[in-house]
Amino acid sequence: MSxxxxxxxxxxxxxxxxxxxxxxxxxxKPLAVTIAAGILFAFSFRWFGVYTSxxxxxxxxxxxxxxxxxxLKVLGGxxxxxxxxxxxxxxxxxIENALWFTIGSPAFYAVYAVLLIVFSLAxxxxxxxxxxxxxxxxxxxxRLKKLLVYxxxxxxxxYYLCIYLSAYIGETVELIQLNLFFFxxxxxxxxxxxxxxxKSLRKAYEIKQKELQQEAMQxxxxxxxxxxxxIRKFRHDHQNILSSLDAFIQEEDFxxxxxxxxxxxxxxxxxxxxxxFKLENLSRIKVKEIKSIVASKLIRxxxxxxxxxxxxxxxxEFVPADxxxxxxxxxxxxxxxxxxxxxxxxxxxTVGFIRDxxxxxxxxxxxxxxxxxxxxxxxxxxxSTKGKNRGLGLASLTELIGQLPNVVSETIVEDGQFKQIxxxxxx
Amino acid sequence: MLxxxxxxxxxxxxxxxxxxxxxxxxxxxxxxxxxxxxGDPVSVLDYxxxxxxxxxxxxxxxxxxxxxxxxxxxxxIRERDDSGKIVFVxxxxxxxxLTFIYKVEAMDYxxxxxxxxxxxxxxxxxxxxxxxxLSDSGTQSRRFKVKVGEKTRSIDHKDIMFFExxxxxxxxxxxxxxxxxxxxxxxxxxxxxxGSFYRCHKSYVVxxxxxxxxxxxxxxxxxxxEEICLVSVRALKGLD
Numbered sequence: 001m002s003x004x005x006x007x008x009x010x011x012x013x014x015x016x017x018x019x020x021x022x023x024x025x026x027x028x029k030p031l032a033v034t035i036a037a038g039i040l041f042a043f044s045f046r047w048f049g050v051y052t053s054x055x056x057x058x059x060x061x062x063x064x065x066x067x068x069x070x071x072l073k074v075l076g077g078x079x080x081x082x083x084x085x086x087x088x089x090x091x092x093x094x095i096e097n098a099l100w101f102t103i104g105s106p107a108f109y110a111v112y113a114v115l116l117i118v119f120s121l122a123x124x125x126x127x128x129x130x131x132x133x134x135x136x137x138x139x140x141x142x143r144l145k146k147l148l149v150y151x152x153x154x155x156x157x158x159y160y161l162c163i164y165l166s167a168y169i170g171e172t173v174e175l176i177q178l179n180l181f182f183f184x185x186x187x188x189x190x191x192x193x194x195x196x197x198x199k200s201l202r203k204a205y206e207i208k209q210k211e212l213q214q215e216a217m218q219x220x221x222x223x224x225x226x227x228x229x230x231i232r233k234f235r236h237d238h239q240n241i242l243s244s245l246d247a248f249i250q251e252e253d254f255x256x257x258x259x260x261x262x263x264x265x266x267x268x269x270x271x272x273x274x275x276x277f278k279l280e281n282l283s284r285i286k287v288k289e290i291k292s293i294v295a296s297k298l299i300r301x302x303x304x305x306x307x308x309x310x311x312x313x314x315x316x317e318f319v320p321a322d323x324x325x326x327x328x329x330x331x332x333x334x335x336x337x338x339x340x341x342x343x344x345x346x347x348x349x350t351v352g353f354i355r356d357x358x359x360x361x362x363x364x365x366x367x368x369x370x371x372x373x374x375x376x377x378x379x380x381x382x383x384s385t386k387g388k389n390r391g392l393g394l395a396s397l398t399e400l401i402g403q404l405p406n407v408v409s410e411t412i413v414e415d416g417q418f419k420q421i422x423x424x425x426x427x
Numbered sequence: 428m429l430x431x432x433x434x435x436x437x438x439x440x441x442x443x444x445x446x447x448x449x450x451x452x453x454x455x456x457x458x459x460x461x462x463x464x465x466g467d468p469v470s471v472l473d474y475x476x477x478x479x480x481x482x483x484x485x486x487x488x489x490x491x492x493x494x495x496x497x498x499x500x501x502x503x504i505r506e507r508d509d510s511g512k513i514v515f516v517x518x519x520x521x522x523x524x525l526t527f528i529y530k531v532e533a534m535d536y537x538x539x540x541x542x543x544x545x546x547x548x549x550x551x552x553x554x555x556x557x558x559x560x561l562s563d564s565g566t567q568s569r570r571f572k573v574k575v576g577e578k579t580r581s582i583d584h585k586d587i588m589f590f591e592x593x594x595x596x597x598x599x600x601x602x603x604x605x606x607x608x609x610x611x612x613x614x615x616x617x618x619x620x621x622g623s624f625y626r627c628h629k630s631y632v633v634x635x636x637x638x639x640x641x642x643x644x645x646x647x648x649x650x651x652x653e654e655i656c657l658v659s660v661r662a663l664k665g666l667d
Binding site: 309311313350352354356357358359361363365374375376379402403405408409410411412413414421423425 | 498523524525526529530575576577578593594595597598602605606607608609610611652653654
């Protein structure tokens with residue numbers, strides 16, 4: 001009977017971890033390995049007793065690692081799955097004890113197995129849903145994720161130490177109760193501490209973002225002032241030009257007028273058209289966060305000597321998506337464009353916000369190298385045009401956008417242009 | 428026959444455009460006529476109401492000194508004349524390249540500030556529009572229609588590699604030669620396109636015409652753009 005229970009526990013360990021990590025469905029191969037390993041561990045239970053859990057955890061880790069290849073993620077899923085399993089184990093034992101089942105009877109094991117499956121699976125689905133909602137809302141950064149994983153692993157270690165200790169002393173129902181009680185208290189304290197820590201981190205992050213935003217707005221204002229000076233200068237010239245024209249006409253010197261038009265006026269108007277006003281439409285974005293990210297990146301691009309243009313014909317009063325996610329997405333997109341243009345050393349970029357009745361279309365378009373990898377290559381996870389582990393690839397952008405249900409994206413490479421379009425539907 | 432429209436509020440510039448257009452049509456003996464030249468956007472729409480089967484080439488000024496801008500006019504024209512060719516005539520300052528291309532799928536634009544180039548550009552646009560009009564009416568290929576915002580995109584079946592359901596519910600990724608487009612839908616309804624489209628996996632519908640090779644051992648299909656699409660054991664049979 002205990003053989004069956006050990007096997008069941010291993011299966012649950014693997015599957016809860018898999019559920020929490022939103023992994024793929026377990027295919028036949030790892031399942032077979034799990035069952036085989038389960039049988040092996042189950043028989044060693046006779047000799048090792050509760051210490052079988054050590055090889056069990058290692059085994060589960062290896063099985064998961066084979067399909068996932070991300071040690072941190074596996075560790076996180078496995079530790080929280082295990083915590084859940086241990087909690088349900090203690091809970092089920094206590095419930096059955098309260099219901100006067102005799103420990104060790106077939107009925108006890110049957111009820112134990114059913115309840116254990118129900119509790120741990122339900123719990124892991126709960127954690128998964130919770131995790132998804134957290135990810136959608138505030139996006140844990142990598143540091144916090146790591147911390148959360150370590151917290152989970154540490155908790156498992158502490159709990160197993162308690163179990164081994166109680167096994168050493170001799171397991172009684174009171175001891176299990178006490179264990180469970182301490183453990184729950186420990187968990188609560190740990191998570192409370194974590195909650196406050198993450199909150200303070202978030203606050204610090206927000207302050208930093210605000211500062212960056214402030215800085216971007218500052219530069220934008222400077223840019224505006226410069227343009228205003230330019231316009232004032234033109235207004236001054238304009239007066240002069242008019243009086244010159246007047247003079248030519250009064251003297252009926254049409255040859256002189258012609259010459260004046262060709263040499264002076266035309267050039268002045270060309271100068272006016274060509275430069276400096278490529279970002280004037282930024283004032284049409286009324287959403288501060290969005291305006292500041294686009295302004296700061298485009299101004300930086302211009303400072304780097306890149307021909308950068310912004311266009312919007314209508315006021316953008318609001319962006320119907322989470323602004324934190326949108327700012328990050330735009331940051332990645334614009335950085336990618338700037339990096340690519342620095343690589344090709346020439347070419348231009350254009351950013352457009354286009355509104356229609358159903359959606360806001362954000363377009364980022366830039367010249368790219370002629371041997372640009374194909375779109376499906378660019379979208380592969382971990383792919384970057386700048387070698388390993390550098391830059392944030394399109395894959396992470398896709399992941400970020402994927403979280404937002406009303407946003408769809410389009411990626412096109414054609415005629416030496418790379419185009420990325422985000423369509424944000426008004427809902 | 429292609430009908431040419433000119434909508435420009437400045438009479439001088441309108442006259443100039445009119446002359447370039449009529450001269451070019453006459454010299455090249457093209458199957459086209461100047462249907463209307465006006466400064467009033469509403470009269471263009473009136474014309475289209477009266478002649479609903481028109482396919483046009485439209486030269487539109489962006490700033491019309493009218494409550495309806497050239498771009499708004501273009502959107503209205505699009506709704507009435509799906510395959511019309513739109514060319515914007517604009518000053519450098521009014522140039523909104525992305526809006527022209529994405530919002531109204533304009534064919535081209537002409538910059539007024541460079542008077543010496545206007546004539547050359549107008550002629551070029553007429554030639555291109557004529558060529559496209561002929562090829563449009565020649566081939567009636569099957570097309571896949573998809574909504575993006577308020578716009579309906581129409582994609583030739585032969586450009587489609589495969590459809591893939593995304594990890595996010597209700598989002599489908601349409602894979603083409605060198606582009607990917609996401610839209611809302613379900614694999615199940617795509618299965619019903621029929622023709623060369625085949626449901627080869629629980630999350631893929633492949634265009635059989637664009638398959639390069641099938642790796643039966645790995646259960647993968649390589650498309651002509653070297654992209655890989657998955658195939659289930661059961662669906663392998665249907666690929667023979």
